[in-house]
Amino acid sequence: MMKPETRLKWSFIGVATIQAITILALQGAILTEYLDWINPVVYQVPTSYVVPVTFAVSTIGFLFQVLLAIDSCLFNNKIQIWMQCLINICLSVASGMQYFQTKSAAKSISTGYNQFKNPFINTDKLYWKITGPMAIACIAVAIVGSICIYVLAFFLQIEFAWSVYEHISADTKIRGRHRKFSAYLVFLKVSVLLIILFVIVYGFINVHYVQPEFGLTMAIMPIAIIHAILASICVKREYLPGMIVVITFHIGAVVYLVTRLLDLYGTGLKSRTVMKEEMALFACFSLAFISASIVAAVICIFNFGQGLKPLLLGRSSNTASPSTIDFTNPQHLGITSDASERSSKRFEMD
Incomplete structure (x- = not known):
């Protein structure tokens, strides 16, 4: 364990x-x-x-x-x-x-x-x-x-x-690609949290059970979770059609949040609500992280086919270049090596 x-x-x-x-x-x-x-x-x-x-x-x-x-x-x-x-x-x-x-x-x-x-x-x-x-x-x-x-x-x-x-690798290019992949997954997780928090506040306080908007608003939460899971699978397996759908949903989320902010700061009934500042806080943070997710997703797409997929799926050929670590038996990142083992591995990689 x-x-x-x-x-x-x-x-x-x-x-x-x-x-x-x-x-x-x-x-x-x-x-x-x-x-x-x-x-x-x-x-x-x-x-x-x-x-x-x-x-x-x-x-x-x-x-x-x-x-x-x-x-x-x-x-x-x-x-x-x-x-x-x-x-x-x-x-x-x-x-x-x-x-x-x-x-x-x-x-x-x-x-x-x-x-x-x-x-x-x-x-x-x-x-x-x-x-x-x-x-x-x-x-x-x-x-x-x-x-x-x-x-x-x-x-x-x-x-x-x-x-x-x-x-991961001593190769700076591989490390850079892995860093961008990791960043995208982090943005996904954080954006899901923030949009769920926004939906809870907005749905129960502002929409307040008015149908059909309340039901549609609450449906955003499971959709956001499913979307994040599918996005992580598609980017890991470098599945381009899936990533296009994922980015489309990202853009849809941005449009939704922008329209909600316009409602909150407009002149309509929904602009006169309690917890308005908290809704705006979560909406703005969600917008920032979803926008970052779109940028990171596009960058990850350009990195498809550049040698990261075998590492992410735990597979690699035995013909690794001298500038990369042998991935045929990769260790989990959470495993900590002792000092002598680290020194030996660093010498071999350098």
Whole structure:
């Protein structure tokens, strides 16, 4: 069974895990207090979904960070650990936004009634005085987690650089092609996360069950996951027709996000919504990573047939050129060699 083999790797995974557990515990407590505070009639207004949506966004975002951390350390993915720094910053900013959004939502529904004069909340409970400090703690944990992840990523990228040299190739061209392939996969993973977070907020808060748009919006999540899986298969197997379809879907996602941003900042009804800033944050980050995915996908297509496919599929001929490592029995990137073995292999490759 593969597992991280250095203290740095364990520390990186540990920080992401502790961050996720702490924030999920705090968000869970906030949600529990909220459910005890409100009455069922409150669900008639979109504002009542702010706290549950905040919990869903935090849960998905920080658990995804844990999975990415494990993946990064097992596969020695230098690009991915830096992307995790950006994701954590994005989630930290979102945590700050959520504090003010939750506070505003609590104030709004605390004075609300339905048409039968039934109150939205249990007036005997002081919700925000209990949960306000918890929301501040979430921001603090996310910021500290971002700092720790950045520091560990700085040292890990040095450790990962050797593994790429040792287990991929001494040939700079092969390493460059592999780097672009890895970058595309990282952009795929991150863009899937961000578009899912956007869809959750946009669907439950802004669309708010209006059909058929709500159903179509929710369908984006499984489509995005399936698309990412197919994209990774096509690029790994260098299947050109499949990559053309993949890029077409990337472009479709860009068009969709641009139109949603125009709705949010237009003059229509959907521009007057709560959590507008958080929707814009996830939409803009999604646009950036999907655009990067399109560029990386095109570059990968131009690298088709340039010797990377046998390496990615675990196959290679026995007639490797002197400028490349023998790939007939490739090692996994997560395997760490001792110092004497590294020196010997570096001498042979040089």
